[in-house]
Amino acid sequence: MHRLRDLVFGPGRAVSVLSVTEILSWGILIYPPVLIMPHLAADHGWSLAFGMAGFSIGLVTSGMLSPTIGHLIDRHGGNIVMSAGALAGALGLVLLTVADQRPAYLACWLLIGVAMSSTLYDPAFATLTRIFGSSARRQIIFVTFAGGFASTVGWPATHFLLEHLGWRGTFVTFAAVLACVVAPLNGFALPRTVAAAPLPAVSSSTALPEAPMRPEGWPFILLVAAFALHFFILSGVTSNLLAMLQRGGMDAATVVAVGTLFGPAQVAARLVDFLTAGRTHPLWIARGAVTLTAFAFAMLAFVGASPLVAALFAVAFGAANGVMTVARGALPLVMFGPVGYGRVIGRIARPGLFVQALAPFVVASAVERFSDQAVLVSGIVGALLALGCFLAIRAPRA
Template identity: 70%
Template sequence: MTAWRDLVFGPGRAVVVLALTQILTWGILIYPPVLTMPLLTAAHGWSLAFGMAGFTLGLVTSGLLSPYVGGLIDRHGGNVVMASGALAGALGLALMPVAMHPVAYFACWLLLGTAMATNLYDPAFATLTRIFGANARRQITFVTFAGGFASTVGWPATHLLLAKLGWQGTYLTFAAVFAFVVAPLHAFALPRHVADMPVSVPQTAAAPAQAFLPPAGAAFLLLATAFALYSFILSGVTSNLLALLDRGGLGAAEAVAVGAMFGPAQVASRLADFVLAKRTHPLWIARGAVVLVASAFALLALLGVSFPVAALFAIGFGAANGVMTIARGALPLLMFGPVGYGRVIGRIARPAQFVQAFAPFVVASAVQTLPDRGVLVLGAVAALVVLGCFLGIKTPGDARR
């Protein structure tokens, strides 16, 4: 009974609120462009590449703002920051149907980039850490578990809205969801509870070793590099997977079926992490996930594209990404502690979002100029570099041994 009361009246309410809003924000900001962009660009007479440049601008804007957003959440909480960002997103979505000039179109994406920086996983992790402190890992896991359903909800909902309302009506509906659902939930339903944070004291010869590492130096650089390179792999592969499978000989229905396996595998691995969170270490989880990614690339490169092999690739990659998202929230908390966590995770997110924005174009160029096996081998090598970064990281507990 106490647990249920906490989910309604106590700090635990943050998990319920953010689980719902993550589904909505990912399902509106990230997944729909692949469906809406062909219609929008055709209506304006623009190329699809020009239209997608707006999405890239949104991601770059999000990366630029991430550390500042995290710092604001550290100081003021998610209520003010996430709600304000949701209203900025609502404005950008509402203006999109009337943004006929390229400058106006890119201005909309600046607003949507602000919404990304203030409403996706990183600000949600910062909000949870401000509320639950160093014990936020399970809450982070649950929110990412719910967020894994965003594509399951976002793509069918977008397809239905496009069929019923057209692309303009779809964007106006999304704007209404942000203005009248997401923003009020963040403003009024997120609890304002703040965890008791450890107070930093000067170290003396007799004092125990520092519990957390400073967010600087080799450990921080290795962590930021690992997540940035992994984001490059993820963004590049997911945006070009169907093209690779098509070139490998799979039919359209088979390729779509393979792509559909990514989401369930992602959710299943997050559920497993949620159940086993007290018995697993996020650094070893990250290392294992990257080994799985490298193995998936090697399998597809060695055996070639067939439906069973491609399905194994999608399931392995999806399962790995499911727990890597959790590691991105849990590892900085474990290594650097809850004090200033929002700004730390924002600094880690910045390079990851930059490379995520440009990865689809880079990988698409590689797909066009290199043989498929060469592209897959490069993916496996990149995953091994990520693994090397994670292997070079030592947690505070390792440093004391």
């Protein structure tokens, strides 16, 4: 009863609120463009590449603002920052429906980039750490577990709205959800409490060290590089995977079925970590995730793209990304402590968001210039480089 009361009236309601707003924010800002862009580009007479360039501008803007957004959350809390970000996203989506000129269209994505930087996982992690201090890992795990359902909500909702309202009506509907649901929840329902001092973590292998490391030098550089490599692999492959499988001889229905395994695998992996109460050190979680990624790419590259192998690849790669998201929130907390966490995680996210924006175009160009096989082998190399970075990090002993 006490826990239920805390989830409704106490600080614990931050988990309930952010679980809802993360599903909606990811399902509105990240997943729909791949379905909406062909309609938008065709209506304006633009190329699909130019349409997607707007999305890339949004990601780059998000990367540039991430440290600043994190610092603002450290100082003022997620209520103000995350609700303002949702309103900026709503405005950007509405303006997209009337932006017929290319410069205006790209300018709208600047606003949406502000929303990305202030409503997705990194600001949510910063908000939870501000509220719960060094014990925030379990809350972070739960929010990422819930957020894994964003694709389950976002893609079907986008498909339904496109069929009934068109792309403009879809954007207006999503803007209304951001303005009337996400912004009020973040602004008024998130608790405003602040951990007065770093709270003691549950006794486990992931307890915080008494003297956290400073977010600088080689440990910080290696951490940033490892997560950036993971971002590049994730963005580049997921944006081109379905087409690559079709070129490998699989029919469209089978390819779509394989693609649907990615989301549930993410959720399942996060659920395992949640049920084990986060007993495994996040550095080992990150190492295991990139090792599993390398194995998945090797299986697809050297065994071949049969339906069974492709399904195993989607499950393994999805599970790896699922726990890597947890590690991205928990590892900086363990290494650098809760003080100034928002700015630190923003600094870590910035290069990753930059490469996430570039990766789809780089991978598509590599496929055209070389081959699908070469891209898969590059994925193995990238995962092994990320593993090398994580292995070189020596976190302070708890």
